[in-house]
Amino acid sequence: MGDLGVTVSPVQPYAARKQYLCPGxxxxxxxxxxxxxxVPDDEPDDRRHWHHGCWHKEMRRRFGAGTG
Ligand SMILES: [Zn+2]
Structure with missing residues (x-):
């Protein structure tokens, strides 16, 4: 559970056995x-795989600190 309403889990290279499409x-x-x-805390079925960098951009876009 996270403050942002999502749970973010890292997938290590050895555990990444399939290709995924990054929504970012x-x-x-x-x-x-x-x-x-x-994984959204309120929609656990809606899990998505993201590139690390893309998620960080998304975080800024969604929750943006607005500090530029
Ligand atoms: Zn990406």
């Missing part, structure tokens, strides 16, 4: 690539 950039996350799984 609409590019694939390759097999063996470190990335993140983001």
């Amino acid at each position: 950039c609409n590019n694939t996350i390759g097999v063996g690539v470190f990335h993140l799984v983001v």
Whole structure:
């Protein structure tokens, strides 16, 4: 559970055995690539795999500190 309403879990390269589509950039996350799984606390079925960098951009976009 997180303050932002999502739970973010890292997926280590050895555990990344499939390709996923990153909703941040609409590019694939390759097999063996470190990335993140983001699960909304209120919709656990809606889990998404994100590139690390894309999630951080999304965080800024969604929750943006607005400090530039
Ligand atoms: Zn991405």
